[in-house]
Amino acid sequence: MSRSLPLLALLLALAACAPGVSLVPTEGDVAGVRPAYPDATLAQLEEGHRLYRARCGSCHRPHSPGELAPDAWPDIVADMAERAALSPDQSRAVTRFLVAVSIRAHAPPTPEDPPLGALGPPQLSRTDR
Numbered sequence: 001m002s003r004s005l006p007l008l009a010l011l012l013a014l015a016a017c018a019p020g021v022s023l024v025p026t027e028g029d030v031a032g033v034r035p036a037y038p039d040a041t042l043a044q045l046e047e048g049h050r051l052y053r054a055r056c057g058s059c060h061r062p063h064s065p066g067e068l069a070p071d072a073w074p075d076i077v078a079d080m081a082e083r084a085a086l087s088p089d090q091s092r093a094v095t096r097f098l099v100a101v102s103i104r105a106h107a108p109p110t111p112e113d114p115p116l117g118a119l120g121p122p123q124l125s126r127t128d129r
């Protein structure tokens with residue numbers, strides 16, 4: 001039994017990575033992108049989410065925001081905007097949505113995440129990722 005704990009800890013650490021990240025924008029996401037986009041709003045991120053679902057998965061599977069680093073998205077969307085027939089405003093909304101969720105996906109664990117130590121020893125350091 002105790003020999004499965006390191007594996008469990010590893011699986012939990014992996015589960016904390018991108019695939020489980022919610023795509024629904026929050027006020028926390030707005031705060032996250034404000035340093036880069038001071039005029040970002042929740043409505044804009046929600047519009048970006050809607051457009052992303054409608055336009056970014058027709059030619060290929062929708063690439064999830066956490067797949068790429070936040071600063072990689074603006075160039076990608078600039079490249080994809082014409083293919084997805086996005087207006088400049090729409091392109092901005094999609095970019096900000098993708099950057100926002102990517103920031104969240106790559107953020108270090110928040111205090112609400114259960115500490116891995118709660119599983120008992122041996123502990124797996126979060127910095128091992």
Ligand code: HEC
Pocket residue numbers: 052055056057058059060063076077080081083084085094
């Ligand atoms: C009309 C078809 C089409 C639409 C719509 C489209 N894409 Fe693409 N996308 C492609 C093709 C084709 C590629 C393959 C790489 C290339 O040709 O640049 C690609 C590649 C990508 C890649 C991988 C790029 C890389 O360098 O690894 C990402 C990420 C991506 N698209 C995101 C998006 C997003 C976000 C949207 C919505 C704004 C979108 N795509 C809409 C056709 C499309």
